[in-house]
Every structure is written in structure tokens, then in C-alpha cells.
Amino acid sequence: MVTLCCQEPTELSIKKTGIAWMKIFEMEDQTFKSHMRVSKEQFQYLCRKLKEQGLHENHPKGGPERIPLEKKVLVFLWYLANQNSFREISDKFDISQGAAHNVVLDMLDKTCALAQQFITWPSECQKIAQAALFQRMCGIDGIVGAIDGCHIRIQRPPVRGGDYLNRKAYYSVLLQGIVDDLGRFIDILAGPPGRVHDARMLRVSPFYSTWRQKLGEYQLLGDSAYVSHSFPFVVTPKRDNGTLSEDDLCRNAKISRGRVVVEQAFGRLKCKWRRLRDLQNSRIDVIVKIIVAACTLHNMCIGQDNTCVEHPLGCPRAGDDN
Structure with a gap:
């Protein structure tokens, strides 16, 4: 006898692979920058500036998950630096899809509030x-x-x-x-x-x-x-x-x-x-x-050396829609 179960697994029952996200900080600076698009020093500076804007460890929407401030910044940088879906980000950083979405929205507000300081x-x-x-x-x-x-x-x-x-x-x-x-x-x-x-x-x-x-x-x-x-x-x-x-x-x-x-x-x-x-x-x-x-x-x-590591001859590349 074959029994079919049509019930979809809940998000809590899905095993995440990103439980060791803290190991990101063990990367050498160049590797860290290639993934997060900022150096470790710039990352810490961004964390301080966002903390001044009210970013804290608690979930921005009052949800059950406690997400460290540094993890929120990593999630946000990864979101901007890649085309990953929230499902993929959820798996990579060991948080729910809803939490990932809320973190990104909260981080967008906080980062946009810094625009007047940097632009x-x-x-x-x-x-x-x-x-x-x-x-x-x-x-x-x-x-x-x-x-x-x-x-x-x-x-x-x-x-x-x-x-x-x-x-x-x-x-x-x-x-x-x-x-x-x-x-x-x-x-x-x-x-x-x-x-x-x-x-x-x-x-x-x-x-x-x-x-x-x-x-x-x-x-x-x-x-x-x-x-x-x-x-x-x-x-x-x-x-x-x-x-x-x-x-x-x-x-x-x-x-x-x-x-x-x-x-x-x-x-x-x-x-x-x-x-x-x-x-x-x-x-x-x-x-x-x-x-x-x-x-x-x-x-x-931005700094004095603005050469793209991946494209030293300059951006945009041929075919980019600018």
C-alpha cells in the first residue's frame, strides 16, 4: 500500500545548512570582501552607524527569533550583493524566510536614513x-x-x-x-x-x-x-x-x-x-x-583605489544595461 502525504513541511521542520554563519568572520579580509562586498573594517563601521540608527539584536518586528546585529548586517549585504531568493538566504543564515524578509526591510530603512550623511x-x-x-x-x-x-x-x-x-x-x-x-x-x-x-x-x-x-x-x-x-x-x-x-x-x-x-x-x-x-x-x-x-x-x-577586482579593465562590462 502506498500512502501519499500532501501536507507541506513547515518552515521549522526544514533543516538549515547555514548554522555555522559565524565562520564568515574567520575568513581572511580579501575573501570576506569578495563575498560581502565590504572589508571587515568597513563592516564594523557600518554596524556602528546602523546601531546609531536604532538597529539592535531583537527581531525588528517583535518575532520569536533573536538575531544578532552582525548577522542582520550580513543578511542585508548578502541580499544586495546577490540575486538569491529569501528561501536561499533563509537556508544560508539559518533564519526563517519571514525573518529574512523583515530584516531586509528594516535594514533598508536604517541604511536609507544614513544617505544624508554619505551622499x-x-x-x-x-x-x-x-x-x-x-x-x-x-x-x-x-x-x-x-x-x-x-x-x-x-x-x-x-x-x-x-x-x-x-x-x-x-x-x-x-x-x-x-x-x-x-x-x-x-x-x-x-x-x-x-x-x-x-x-x-x-x-x-x-x-x-x-x-x-x-x-x-x-x-x-x-x-x-x-x-x-x-x-x-x-x-x-x-x-x-x-x-x-x-x-x-x-x-x-x-x-x-x-x-x-x-x-x-x-x-x-x-x-x-x-x-x-x-x-x-x-x-x-x-x-x-x-x-x-x-x-x-x-x-x-569608496576609496582612492576604485578598481573592480573582478573587472580590472573597468565597469560596466559589455552587455550591461546602463
Whole structure:
């Protein structure tokens, strides 16, 4: 006689494999960084900053599981650095799927609260230094940053989903980023639908209404998306219709050489925090939090050596949707 049991096993009866998660801290720093995308020193710094935001050991939703603060940060970093499902994260870190989901949501709120500390507009002294570095980089005076837009792939939202279908025929939200000479974000806007043009996104952004106060006598570098629009603060290349002079071609090359930092910043952002390559979400509010959190961590981890370990020739790689 064959007896069939149709009852699904409960989550508590599923044996987890990640019971030795503490061994992650025994890894050498380079191995730890390859998995968590931050060094051990940066990890401890992030833990301290999140603790200041109210992160504690107790479960954020008052559930039965007591999850150490360091474990919550590991879960969150792993979530952003990979495309794993909550079922896989649950198994890896020996927590329930519900707890993993709640930890990520709580960590998103806490990390986004740090954004104002890490994504900041430069002071007057910093602008002078940045202008000198951009001049050395591309030969154009008075530049303090480069601006561009980036597509973040998502699932079709249930409300006005068609607005998020971009010209590349997939659903996305946009990230507008302004970066300094190191590729550090100094201003971001996340969440406009993928169908929106870069110039339109800039015009409706909070930055547009304050550019005079923020930039003063300085300017930004931008691509041809901003050419036909009245943005006096964006230096753009002239359209090459075959009749450009040598001086125009030379200036276009200088602009391209300077604004490559923003393309590389988007590339490193997606390479380090791979969740951004394909967000399997349809809730725009959560999507925006994920993007802002990733940009915050990007700035927190940036240093003088910004070479990607996996792609030393630079990010983005061929085929990446930026």
C-alpha cells in the first residue's frame, strides 16, 4: 500500500545548512570582501552607524527569533550583493524566510536614513579641489561633477506599468546620479519610470530647482541627452553631423574623457551590488529604498583605489544595461 502525504513541511521542520554563519568572520579580509562586498573594517563601521540608527539584536518586528546585529548586517549585504531568493538566504543564515524578509526591510530603512550623511553636496573648498581634478582629467575648467541616468531593471508594476517600459523593451526605473572625480555620488534621484528621458528627469528633479545655489560658477559634464535642452550648467558635446571642426572634435573628446566617471560609477554600483541588475520587485517604494541603500553603501566603501577586482579593465562590462 502506498500512502501519499500532501501536507507541506513547515518552515521549522526544514533543516538549515547555514548554522555555522559565524565562520564568515574567520575568513581572511580579501575573501570576506569578495563575498560581502565590504572589508571587515568597513563592516564594523557600518554596524556602528546602523546601531546609531536604532538597529539592535531583537527581531525588528517583535518575532520569536533573536538575531544578532552582525548577522542582520550580513543578511542585508548578502541580499544586495546577490540575486538569491529569501528561501536561499533563509537556508544560508539559518533564519526563517519571514525573518529574512523583515530584516531586509528594516535594514533598508536604517541604511536609507544614513544617505544624508554619505551622499552630500561638496562644500566650496571641495568644489575647488574637484574642479582642479576634473581639469587635470579632461582639460576643461570649472567642472565639479558628471551627470547621467541609469536604468534599473524591475518587474512590471501593477499600477501604470506601461510607463516603466523603456526604449530597450524592458521595465525599469531610473537612477539619476551626479558624481565627483572619484565616482562618489554627490546627488541622486531614484524612481522615475524607465520611459522618462534623461533631460526630462533632470528638469523635474529637486536638483534642477537648486542648481544655481549648488553650482554657482561651476558646471557639470553631461552626454548628448542634455544637448537640445536649456541646461546652462551642463557642458555637453556637439552633435557630430560630419561637419564638426577639429576644435569641436577635440572638445567632444575631452567631455567624453571627463564624464566617463559617471558611467564607471554606475558600472561599479551594479557590479558590487548585483541585486540592482534585476530587481524582482514591483513595489516602487521598496525599489527606491534598495537603490538609495546601494548608493549609500557605494559611497561608504569608496576609496582612492576604485578598481573592480573582478573587472580590472573597468565597469560596466559589455552587455550591461546602463
